[in-house]
Amino acid sequence: MGLLNLHTHLATRAPGFVEIESVYYGQIQKPAADWYSVGLHPWYLPAADWPGAEQWLRAEAARPEVLAIGEAGLDKVTTTPWTDQLAAFRLCIAVSEEAGKPLIIHSVRAFNEILAEKKRAQPRQPWIFHGFAKPENVALPLLKADCYLSFGAALLKKDHPAQTALKHCPPERFFLETDDEALSIREVYHQAAVLLNLPEQAVRQQVWSNFQRVFAPDPAIFAPKIAQS
Ligand SMILES: [Zn+2]
Secondary structure, three states: OOEEEEEEOOOOOOOOEEEEEEEEOOOOOOOOOOEEEEEOOOOOOOOOOHHHHHHHHHHHHOOOOEEEEEEEEEEOOOOOOHHHHHHHHHHHHHHHHHHOOOEEEEEEOOHHHHHHHHHHHOOOOOEEEOOOOOOHHHHHHHHHOOOEEEEOHHHHOOOOOHHHHHHOOOHHHEEEOOEOOOOOHHHHHHHHHHHHOOOHHHHHHHHHHHHHHHHOOOHHHHHHHHHHO
16 A cells, blocks of 8 residues: 555655656656556646647547546636636547546636536546635535545634634545645644544555545556655
8 A cells, every 4th residue: 555645746756655746738857656647637728739638638548547537627716718718628528538547637716617627527527626725614515416525724723713624624625735845744644643533553544445446546557656765
């Protein structure tokens, strides 16, 4: 069993970790982790080169080391035009379905709009809201729509409302991550265990079994690398 970090921009390559590094179109830096996700990030959309972006996304999505599509989503705070965001998000949804890989979602004040897209697309692939840092009342409709939540740095902030969201999240629906924070995933697991009043090992086991179920990683390529770590 590895220690899963669902979403990071700062892979550590430390032994025993399974890190899903987030890579976006246009990113210069190559992924450092063994596993990654690929997406069209609403902050960095290809102003002119849509065909290039689409080609890149489809080619990357087919690679065995790409475990998910994303981050992708909608953001009400960024300056990227909404129509471009929507086009990019819909493309990522389509590629996630075609590749048969889960979708990792970036949402800033756009939970309702993203749920509307889910209703429209009726995806078969799981959708995971990463960096979830909202209270329980925001989590509930997402969970009701069969989505997953990935919690990170917010859990470590004193009395942060995301802590209550984690406590009320069904165990089979959550993941843990570090995103772009200079934070060890171990600290996040430790804090989740404290909040859930569970041994840390139980939290690791839970997230690992969620990972196996949701990502169904191909054992032929996955097992040898895990055994090495
Ligand atoms: Zn991110």
